[in-house]
Amino acid sequence: MIVEHNVPLQPYNSFGIVARAQHLARIASDADVLALLADADWRDAPKFVLGGGSNIVLTGDVKPLVLKVEIKGLRLVEDTPRAWIVEAGAGETWHDTVEWTVDNGFPGLENLALIPGTVGGSPVQNIGAYGVELQDRFESLDAIALDTGRAFSLDAAQCAFGYRDSVFKHVASGSNSFGLAGRALITRVRFRLPKPWKAVMGYLDLERKMAETGNFTPNAREVFDWVCAIRRAKLPDWRQLGNAGSFFKNPTVTAEQCADIIARDPKIVHYPMADGSIKLAAGWLIDACGWKGKSVGNAGVYEKQALVLVNRGGRTHPVTGGEVMTLAKAIQTSVYERFGILLEPEPVVV
Structure with a gap:
């Protein structure tokens, strides 16, 4: 087990934000963790576990020891x-x-x-x-x-x-x-x-795929391919346009709150839940506030899906974590002022 120093983290976060780990250990087995904890230099050091880096926003260099998880099998x-x-x-x-x-x-x-x-x-x-x-x-x-x-x-x-x-x-x-x-x-x-396997198709985009293809009994591979096609059409490939996927959670409100919003905005996208609550589409709320395609510095709202924030600067002039969070907070303020709903971010802010 080797601890590396001053390691660039841009390749290890899907937003492509430039940051560095002061110290980084690659964890390929349980033994690597135990060796690290047995080492007096690192046993008591603060630690940060890093997987694929697809759900984080780095706002600066990471001071805790980064544990880059690479366990396979x-x-x-x-x-x-x-x-x-x-x-x-x-x-x-x-x-x-x-x-x-x-x-x-x-x-x-x-x-x-x-x-x-x-x-x-x-x-x-x-x-x-x-x-x-x-x-x-x-x-x-x-x-x-x-x-x-x-x-x-x-x-x-x-x-x-x-x-x-x-x-x-x-x-x-x-x-x-x-x-x-x-x-x-x-x-x-x-x-x-x-077992037995049963396709989960109760989602509008998948229902459309069945109607388009005339295939109402898809197998697992066909569902897999449909989901990939749907996601590729809606969401940017992080390797081409840095992002952390859906940036905000879909908020849940009471039936009464939803009725109040519908009275003002009849087109709001909403989904009844089993417990009687209503889930609202955060992307629709953001789009309704006019954010789709807008930017703050090199942080932008994806043109095809307002729920996704993207790195418009690429690898040459990459977005900073500060720009991402400034944009996110501005979106939260807009949605709260119009709908009275505070959107909650999905990614972990480091």
């Missing part, structure tokens, strides 16, 4: 009458993992295709798309405590999944002593892919 753990249990190393690319499961006859993750990032980041964010969230396919995960080096496993209940949320996004304090933000490094994640 894909395997079928168990084949039961009810489900396939598949395990992936935390450093595996998420999209490649989804494609591997489909190609190997273990369907269930296809709606989550083309989401950037790594497997280890998927439970942290409880990623979701096109009617499926990670928690719907989650079995368990392995992790290592960064203070003691103790290995442990968590099931879905212990991960405390919420909308783009989990125990890994909360700091332990007061009554919430189990918050794991900054306290653990995920090493492996296992997925429960149910």
Whole structure:
């Protein structure tokens, strides 16, 4: 295990923001974590876990020791009458993992295709798309405590999944002593892919694909391909135009609040939830405030999807974290002043 110094982080964050890690250790195995914690120079140092860098905004150089997770491995753990249990190393690319499961006859993750990032980041964010969230396919995960080096496993209940949320996004304090933000490094994640497989198609874009193709009984590979096509049409490839995916969470309001907004803005995009609440499309709210295509410095709102903030300066004159956050705060203010709703960012601001 070697600790590198003064490491450029521009290649390791999907926004392409220029920043440096004062110190960086590449974690390719559990043993690398244990070796680091056994080293007197690094045992008590503050640490920052970095996966694919697809859900972060760097506002400056990173002073804590960066743990770049590169643990690999894909395997079928168990084949039961009810489900396939598949395990992936935390450093595996998420999209490649989804494609591997489909190609190997273990369907269930296809709606989550083309989401950037790594497997280890998927439970942290409880990623979701096109009617499926990670928690719907989650079995368990392995992790290592960064203070003691103790290995442990968590099931879905212990991960405390919420909308783009989990125990890994909360700091332990007061009554919430189990918050794991900054306290653990995920090493492996296992997925429960149910049998018999059934396509999840209750999403407008997928319903349109069925109508366009005349295929109302798609297989998993066809759903995978459709999701990839839909995402490519709507969202920029971060390798060509830096971004962190959806920048804001879709807000949830009461039925009464939604009715009030509809009275003023009848075209608002909204989705009734099982608990009686209403989820609003954050991208629609932002677009309604006139932000689509606008910029602050080299930070811009994507022309095709107002929910995505992008790096207009490319690699030559890259956006700064400060510009991204200035734009984000301006959008929040506009939406709050018009709709009385405070949008919550999805990415972690470092």
